[in-house]
Amino acid sequence: MSRPAVCLAALVTALLAAPASAAAATPPTATYASIAQLQQRMDAGTLDSRQLTRQFLERIRQIDQSGPALHAVLATNPDALQLAAALDTARRSKTRSPLYGIPVLLKDNIDTGDRMLTTAGSLALTDASAPHDAALVERLRKSGALVMGKTNLSEWANYRSSNASSGWSGVGGQTRNPYALDRNPCGSSAGSAAAVAAGLVTVAIGTETDGSIICPASMNGIVGIKPTLGLVSRNGIVPISHNQDTAGPLARNVADAAALLSVIAGSDPRDPATADADKHATDYTRSLDPNGLKGKRIGVVRQLAGAEPNADRVLEQAIATMKAQGAIIVDPVTLPHLSELGAQESTVLQYDFKHDINAYLATRTGLKVHTLADLIAFDQREAAREMHWFGQELFERAEAKGPLTEKAYTDALTKAKQLAGPDGIDAALAKDHLDALLAPSQGPAFVTDPILGDHILSGDPTIGGASQPAAVAGYPSITVSAGWTHGLPIGIVLFGAKWSEPTLISIAYGFEQHSQAWQPPKFLDTVEGTPQLAGSP
Template sequence: MIRSPLTHALLVASVLASTPLIAQNATEADVWSSVASLRQRMDSGALTCQALVQQFDSRITRIDQSGPMLRAVIERNPDAAKLAAELDAQHSAGKSLGVLHGIPVLLKDNIDTGDRMLTSAGSLALMDAPAPRDASLVERLRKNGALILGKANLSEWANMRSGHASSGWSARGGQTRNPYVLDRNPCGSSAGSAAAVAAGLVTVAIGSETDGSIICPAASNGIVGIKPTLGLVSRSGIVPISHNQDTAGPLARNVADAAALLSVIAGSDSGDPATADADKHATDYTRFLDPNGLKGKRIGVVRQMAGAEPNADRVLEQSIALMKAQGAVIVDPVELPHLKDLGDAEMIVLLYDLKHDMDAYLATRTDLKVKTLADLIAFNQREAAREMPWFGQELFEQAQAKGPLTDKVYIDALAKAKRLSGKEGIDAALAAHHLDALLAPSWGPAFMTDPVLGDHVVSGDPTVGGASQPAAVAGYPSITVPADFAHDLPVGIVLFGAKWSEPTLISLAYAYEQHSKIYRAPRFLDTVGGKPQISASP
């Protein structure tokens, strides 16, 4: 099922050689191009999907599987070349499937695909067989012409197996590295998705977040990440943690690409009751890409989420100044009530949900030997040398000890978490100052990868910050954009707001991005102040 780089390269070369439409060559510039630019080149006949896939495939072999060894891509689609040829043929026949026609997309390896690729959540326990069908969001991608290039590495089980884990590590894929500085951590469970986009291994990718797993890797890898409103994007066919907080979302190098990707994957799905109202709110989010989007908007600065890391604080001040210069009304400070009261209730909810939701998901994977969370725990114990070389599974074990979702402790914790984060938290802060959005540093610069001690950052950590928790617990949207660099490491800011406020957040983020213009490609430094391992400039 998993081919060696050589075997994969020979397969790609064989299919490409048998396909007549491949005269147009992809260039290094195409690797860094936006979705809109790639579509323009394809529409003009200057570029084919096949050529673009070949370019990305070569780059994955050169950078991800060798060279700097990012380990961001856990599996490449063995049918990519064939699918690219079909998409090119459709394009030549005048049939355009949509804005993503011919655009390669990577999926986090907790998103089901009903093809020859595996969906493993990074675990060896789920490698018996592929998923039986596409996740709902994958169906939407394919219908819009996107090419699923492969699966991205992740923190195994989306970082919900142990509180001692190293983000970006999985037994199946190894440790993902940050492309800006290789000994730094890519952060969050969507580590491979973010690192791959940042490194030019794919145009856009899909990640998922329960709390921080889109926002932190996007910020740490210098790209844009959107954590949508809970229920805007279907979770059907995604390996779960919590139906109360899980959501998939876009990762891209710019806001326009992230908006385009969100436009495709958003919408109602009968398989996910949380999306019942999604069609009422899903739209073409690229309509909100206004370079003057900051003008007249009221943005509140949550100082409680600053003050933890000096580089992040400096970047926040720069960002505030830019927003003011572009006509935003900055309310500073704005208190976010109950910020310190969310953690215990959130963890109770996540542990209960993990047991319930994981068992429900595994019931859809009938070809697997593991059927329950208890089976996963037993598997990890048997395969401890491969599955637990650095950290254990205490969160799995705590979840397994929980009772049903009818337990009063769960019901009370869920009600408390939603009330304090939503109505009495974000909603209250927005209403008190008539705000359009709230602003905070995303995280500080990426921390060192440490397999012995695990991550040095969690949301709200006093040394490096983290601003994902309120929106994650409430189920409200947030977006992070690159804001500057510190010691060659990206630093981002995060904007978050009310439920279904994606249009406002995208408009604000796009306007900020257009006037800050700080993006630069990674140089793959071996360490801070070290030497580049490969040339990666656009």
């Protein structure tokens, strides 16, 4: 079954029919306008893609390259204004998707066959551009979206050292959280999330192996969707693991994220995992039901709460909102085998990374590195620039692994998938006839620490956070902003069965309409209410 055409009218109707929505509450400027609002202005002739692109490029200059200096954007497309002008010329003669003429930023581990580099944040990949667009970039361009630039990320998508600072790369430096500049944006899709939160762009693409969409979306107060493994092609994306990697949308509201997912989802013969994607991909804006919570059975996974009091408080507020809107809350729900996932996942990722990064590097021409061993040697030679803050022990552990035929790998993979999927999420959903599972996404953003690395709290160090079950299983999850502490956003995450994106989007949209949690960032130097130390001015 082919993917239905994305319906702009459905998106506009869904947004305008709900005046309490987070998108409708944003200021009437391009900076924080929704896709539907921008399309209305372009249809009315009061805005065109070239003007919109110029506004965003200027905001990147003012906010990202100077001013608060977020370091969220690694590079802007040198052809952006020319491409926008061409889209404006063709606008009247095109059957348009919601993304037509809308600038999009891409995480810089996604190939573009243009004048921009694809670096994964590493200086090792700066010698030459990628030869071709990634499959999802092909879909974006076909839809009329404008690829405006590349965003900073945790180098190698946070798979180089366990002591890394999220949002740091050798190419782009440290990305800062726009809500409090001394706080971390989380990662690895740090720049994509921070850019959307700061109004540098309307929507962006991130990638996730485990938490790299969900965590930065939550800590930057926006919406992130981690799709089912195989819904979006991984062709042309710098990999960690073909068993867990996926790209997904980052947006300030659920409607915009759904519109973006509708464009990038679908089968691709270059990625065997997407063989069934066209059977499930759809126009996700049709799931934007303001009453999406009514009658939904949602289970609270208390095992994934309890690590951070502010996140727990926001979770309780979210549960109350859901109940008030007709959701049936089952609390608590036990997610079996949760503490057993970490060791299996770690083994799988080490084997996969060596195999997958070597295969990816074989597709790149003009580089001086061709294997993981080359990358390790490069970092050693360039230690002053690449290893000033942290090392590469994950690289070294992966390089020590053998082929994917080794029993240690096949056993770990089989066990991980079984425990996370059929014996984990599926079993929990079936036991109480649930539509989705609920937990805090993460606590509030932690202080950036280049010495000790990330300070992500967890009640159980063997549990990889709320993102891990869906990530290991290859199932979908969505995070949406739900509350605040000291001016920092806190999100909730919903996850469910394979291909359950429409249900999760409907629940998240229904929650968003009534929580009204989104707020623009203030670019504060530190959090609100920070006590002064003795002797401070």
